[in-house]
Amino acid sequence: MTVGRTLAPVTVSLPVADRMAAYTFYRDGLGLAAVGKLAEDGVPEPLRFVVNDGLRLMLIPADGFDWVTGDHTVAAPGHSECVLAVPVGAEREVDEMIARAVRAGARTVSEPDHRPWGYAGAFADPDGHLWLIQAEQDAGGERAD
Template identity: 50%
Template structure:
């Protein structure tokens, strides 16, 4: 029996709500979900990635609360997953990697042809790794 997901929610720990919101608005242009709280940031901070995917950025303490005592957050700088985003052209890969670097993220591997396609590897300000690739 297969599961029919109505949507996928990805939750990542962050250090600062305001800077994380600005980073994801400025680099990816994702649409925020919900009304702004007193600090001008929706609570919880969520972005609509596409019709079925939501990215939630949760302060580390809050995500630790959700995980409970059975599991600790990974130490800062540790990547437990790689988020992937497909774009249409090599130029879009290069442009997005440049925006990420200019907005306080890091380019970990410059855009280039790899055995699996044209791709760049980048990190957001909290160290979450994004692989940006041409999707065929």
Template identity: 50%
Template sequence: MPTFTDGQPVIVALPTEDRRKSHDFYTALGLKATGEPGGDGLPEPLQFEVNAGLRLMFVPPGGFGWVTNNRPTASGEQTECLLGLPVGSPRDVDTVVGTARQAGGTIVMEPAQQPWGYSAVFADPDDHLWQVTAG
């Protein structure tokens, strides 16, 4: 069994068509971008710290294809994964979803009580799906 590095965050890389739009959307959600500014004034690579153990990294299609040997990515009509975001209370679910809506996200499932908790799903500007849940 390999030894994974302790203390280093897991990085989830997602393709983005528009770095500025991704930056503005995730900043509006309250996430902090990390790194030194690139030529466009945004951190390069564009990463957000979700918590001490997780970072999101947004990569333009050319760079994403370079790393994945040009494997196709899912279109906006396909779902390849659902990212889960646990929050502390139903009110926090409502707040995150409201903020996502105001920042240009698409609400896929309005906040409601589900068997697994109070939950909602939204899509970011690149159609990546987020399920926000208060257990």
């Protein structure tokens, strides 16, 4: 059996209205580490964060997406093209991560709660991008708590 190649790290790019505000939110609200050479404003350019070993997050001024998207427009305010799901170890970590994000400027979209598939909640970052935070489950579908 042949296994496909691994593409790592993958970078998810999101449009943002204000580079400095986005930098502050992801640094303080999610505790992510920015990587790269600092620009004159003290923020890395390009603005990238390490999410984990296989994923990077790049935040691009909304008007900087034109050359990539061509005739495909980004989602209008209030609409989402994707949900970024982040597993954490325990239910309390779901609560803590969402609370930290809200203190840094996020808006709670779905309060943390028990769902048929596990414990999770969601928030929208200051630019409206949706993040789902969920407690990891073991292979049998049980919560990791």
